[in-house]
Amino acid sequence: MLATFLANLPGPQALAQDSRSTAGGSAALDRWPLGGTGGWDLLGFDPKRQHLFVTRSDRVDVVDASTGHIAATIHGTDGVHGVAIAESLKRGFTSNGKSDTVTVFDLDSLAVLATVPVPGHNPDGILFEPKRQRLFTFNGRSRDVTVFDAQSMKVLATLTMPDKPELAVADGDGNVYLNIESSVGQLVRIGGEEPRVEATWKLDGCEEPTGLALDDARRRLFSACRNGVMAVTDARDGRALARAPIGGSPDGAAYDDSTGTAFSSNGAGSVSVIRETAPGRFETVESLPTERGARTMALDPGSARIFLVTADFAAPAPAAVAGNAAPVRPQQVPGTFRVLVVHLVPAAH
Numbered sequence: 001m002l003a004t005f006l007a008n009l010p011g012p013q014a015l016a017q018d019s020r021s022t023a024g025g026s027a028a029l030d031r032w033p034l035g036g037t038g039g040w041d042l043l044g045f046d047p048k049r050q051h052l053f054v055t056r057s058d059r060v061d062v063v064d065a066s067t068g069h070i071a072a073t074i075h076g077t078d079g080v081h082g083v084a085i086a087e088s089l090k091r092g093f094t095s096n097g098k099s100d101t102v103t104v105f106d107l108d109s110l111a112v113l114a115t116v117p118v119p120g121h122n123p124d125g126i127l128f129e130p131k132r133q134r135l136f137t138f139n140g141r142s143r144d145v146t147v148f149d150a151q152s153m154k155v156l157a158t159l160t161m162p163d164k165p166e167l168a169v170a171d172g173d174g175n176v177y178l179n180i181e182s183s184v185g186q187l188v189r190i191g192g193e194e195p196r197v198e199a200t201w202k203l204d205g206c207e208e209p210t211g212l213a214l215d216d217a218r219r220r221l222f223s224a225c226r227n228g229v230m231a232v233t234d235a236r237d238g239r240a241l242a243r244a245p246i247g248g249s250p251d252g253a254a255y256d257d258s259t260g261t262a263f264s265s266n267g268a269g270s271v272s273v274i275r276e277t278a279p280g281r282f283e284t285v286e287s288l289p290t291e292r293g294a295r296t297m298a299l300d301p302g303s304a305r306i307f308l309v310t311a312d313f314a315a316p317a318p319a320a321v322a323g324n325a326a327p328v329r330p331q332q333v334p335g336t337f338r339v340l341v342v343h344l345v346p347a348a349h
Contacts, residue, residue, distance in 0.1 A: 029342055032341065033337075039057050043307055043308075045300055052064075052298060052339065055080045071110075077094045086133075092107050101117055123140075124139065128150060138165035140164050162186060166210050177235060185225055186209075189238075199238060203233065210226065211296075214235065222274065224246060226249070229243045232262075250266045266294075267293055305344070
């Protein structure tokens with residue numbers, strides 16, 4: 001029988017440390033108040049050390065996922081967007097969009113080891129590919145990808161993209177799959193001993209894909225699209241397999257191998273749960289309420305937890321500037337930044 005997931009979330013005023021609600025005895029949500037200043041973007045998670053990496057504009061707060069408290073802070077990450085974990089090297093990496101750099105740090109001590117320039121502009125997403133030990137930065141402003149040797153941090157290649165590169169995943173064969181945030185979405189596959197673009201596929205019906213997840217065993221890619229759909233693609237040939245509805249303002253995606261479940265984190269205030277309910281048929285089986293602004297996520301499959309972050313916002317949002325097509329972000333209420341921890345609990349059969 002298909003397992004669904006329950007969530008019964010308390011109101012936003014419930015901000016006490018480890019504030020947990022239940023539904024029929026099933027834990028659903030914790031809120032960990034962190035406070036502090038600055039916005040946020042992508043999250044990273046180190047399952048071995050149970051460290052959640054929270055990007056905060058000019059620093060990365062490292063949260064102990066067993067306590068919900070900040071264990072350390074990595075400084076000097078101006079305009080930080082993302083964090084990549086390389087367990088085989090015992091290193092972590094941050095993409096620093098304002099300074100066009102990567103910060104290299106030790107996963108055990110969290111000490112900064114090096115700051116390395118990126119030849120592209122505004123490195124946004126960042127990914128470690130373990131087979132060939134390569135680090136990728138996806139540079140939004142220059143619309144290209146920088147490929148590093150992750151050990152030496154020597155630049156191996158700069159690859160031009162068809163539009164703005166977004167988030168990416170790596171398979172076990174040395175391939176990297178990348179969402180291209182264009183009005184008609186695209187997927188790019190990067191591979192080869194000499195890094196190169198091997199394929200570019202259109203994602204019909206998917207606008208501005210952001211979050212990306214991979215079912216490596218079945219070779220399926222899950223792209224979270226800004227027009228409220230999850231695009232499911234065959235990673236072998238780019239063939240479109242399905243489109244499933246998801247919540248508004250998605251920006252993150254994850255896949256849990258143990259349950260065969262894909263997730264989309266949606267800034268409108270939900271996590272969409274997608275499963276293959278019959279061969280070749282993908283459906284949204286659940287929409288878990290979270291909070292407005294919780295648009296990026298990290299999954300810890302070992303504990304069946306999804307981490308998201310948000311804050312309270314002043315209303316209304318600032319007025320848009322004439323001629324500026326970029327979205328205007330609402331003002332964050334000071335001291336309200338928090339981590340949301342959604343506990344995924346199988347429903348009783």
